[in-house]
Amino acid sequence: MPKPPRKDYWQAAMVIIISSIVLIASLFMISPLSRQKEITVSGNKNAIESQLIEELGIKKSDYLTTLLFQASRFERNLKSKDKWVKEAKLVYHFPNQFTLRVKEYRIIAYRQTDKGYVPILENGTRVDTVNASELPGSFVTINLDQEKEVRKLVQKLAKLDKSLVDSIKVISSVDSSSTKDLLLLEMKDNNSVRVPLSEIDTKLPYYSKIKKNLTDGSIVDMEVGLYSTTADIEASIAKHKTTATTESSENASNDENTDSTQASEANSQEGSQSVTQATVSQ
Known part of the structure; x- marks a missing residue:
């Protein structure tokens, strides 16, 4: 009697294997284990x-x-x-x-409120307020009122190197007649940086390159160009401007008084001449 071809054995084995898998899967699906x-x-x-x-x-x-x-x-x-x-x-x-x-999402900064500190994530989203005891040992505080500005600032900070962001202590707005979005960054190394919000992601990285050459308490101004100064220098300049303005006002006042006196004298002379001419005519 001839033996069945080896191919038939493999086909039969495959059918049995597939059928077994289907049976096991079916039993599993109807059992509580499937859920x-x-x-x-x-x-x-x-x-x-x-x-x-x-x-x-x-x-x-x-x-x-x-x-x-x-x-x-x-x-x-x-x-x-x-x-x-x-x-x-x-x-x-x-x-x-x-x-x-x-x-x-990474926490970029915190915003202080009457109820505590609000974490601000890297996408600008705020999450639930935390107590001071829950704060990390070092963090960035943002003191901006406009929600739109806060979101824009955080998204720009998220693009910067983490070590650079971690070197910031407090971020506040600055009154400026020429730059509406000017910010003041108080750094943890006791220096300060003035930089526009719109340019913070491109200009602030330069601080890492120049900070080693700065004296303690320096002010780095990135509003237009880049230069460093100190609070004493700025106070001296402000005092000089105030003195110059006062002197200018005093000089202007003196000039006005002088002009007024000269005008009065001229009027008096003209009046005297008129009286003299009138007498001569008589």
Whole structure:
């Protein structure tokens, strides 16, 4: 009796294997195990783990296959609901475990309010107020009133080198007749920088190159060009301008008085001449 071809054996084996896989998968799908999911979170520092899992929008009735093939939908849910989350990724581990890997937005600065300090993230978003005890040992404080300016400033700071941003202590607005968006940056090395908000991301990096040549308490002016001065020099200049203005006003007043006196004398002379002429005519 001839033996069956080897090819038939392989075909029969493949049918049995595929059928077994389908059977096991079917049994798994109708069992409670198909809905049992274990989710752990990694990468979060400020966001709460239980809240992140809830914000994914995963239901108890969702199958494991739903998470496998629709992971991007749940990741989008989380990013749209949680202010801290910059990136989210669901990673599957056999048999029913998932790891939610998140990357949070970086805190760029804080804004002080009556209720505490408000963290401002790198995308300009503000999150819940924290107490002074919750603040890091070193941070940047922003004292700007306009929300639009705060968001623009934070987004520009996020583009700068982190060490440069960390060297800033306080950022405030400056009154300037020529530059409406001029800022004053109080640095942690006791120097100060004046720079327009619109140009802070292009001009401020120069500070790292020149700070080693500055004397303590220097003021670096980047409003127009770049030069350094000190508070004493600026006070002396301001005093000189005030003195010059006062002297100019006094001189102008004296000139006016002199002109007035000369005019009076001229009028008196003309009057005397008129009287003399009138007498002669008589």
